[in-house]
Amino acid sequence: MTRKYKGDLAKPIRLEPPGLLVTPEQQEAWLDAPLPELSRKMNLLLEEYGLEAGACTAAVWSLALDHVPGFQVVIGKGPGRETVWSPCTRALLVLSIEELQVLGITITEACKRLACEEPWASLVKHSNGGQVLRNESTRLDDEGRGWLSLHRDFRNCLMRAGEMPDEPGAFARKFRHLIDVQHRPKNRQ
Structure with missing residues (x-):
């Protein structure tokens, strides 16, 4: 009953x-x-x-x-579709694209490349993932620009401290890992 x-x-x-x-x-x-x-x-x-x-x-x-x-x-929020593209995530994407642009790669090529690598591959699960990433990278709002500045500073700090290699995408992978670990629920019973 x-x-x-x-x-x-x-x-x-x-x-x-x-x-x-x-x-x-x-x-x-x-x-x-x-x-x-x-x-x-x-x-x-x-x-x-x-x-x-x-x-x-x-x-x-x-x-x-x-x-x-x-x-x-x-x-978090109640029922409904889960938010995938937060301002923080978009800023992380823009930073990853910028890291590849420094190597002379175009935005379109950078997005195609990132769509095949984690953490982005799990966010775009279909064949036009590069286009999805390019579209999302253009939707950076004021909050996202604040996150982008914070991400850049944090990345540079980690690189100076020797905590992260100077390779494209390393910061995004490390940052997403930190978020996943921190937000993993803990049983308090």
Whole structure:
């Protein structure tokens, strides 16, 4: 028998993803952010079942976290198509194209080449990937230009520190890897 929940018990807790350059303390604070809301919702759940607030045990928490939609913590936006081309990603693409242009490669050829390499190959999964990359590289807005400046500075800093080889695409691969590792969900139960 499945129970339908109403109000706040039917709505997951939505969190925006943490920033890219967060400290371990900020990451910990971000992970702890939903705790007050979870506590408030536990009181609503106990009230829904006619239980006293002190009657909460680990089993009740486990059941609530596993089965009640209002106790689910969702990172990012709600349902719908996932955003692939953020301003940050577009800026990273423009930087990768610029790195190839320094070698005398045209924008069109650079886009074709990048479409066959990670991280771009996984973003454009069809034969006209070079054209998709070229189109996306022209859609850089003000926020994207800010990211581009940040990417350039970060790349130059890594190169000076000897943390990254001076080869086209190395920064994009390293940066995407850092994002994937940082945004990998951690189980906090």
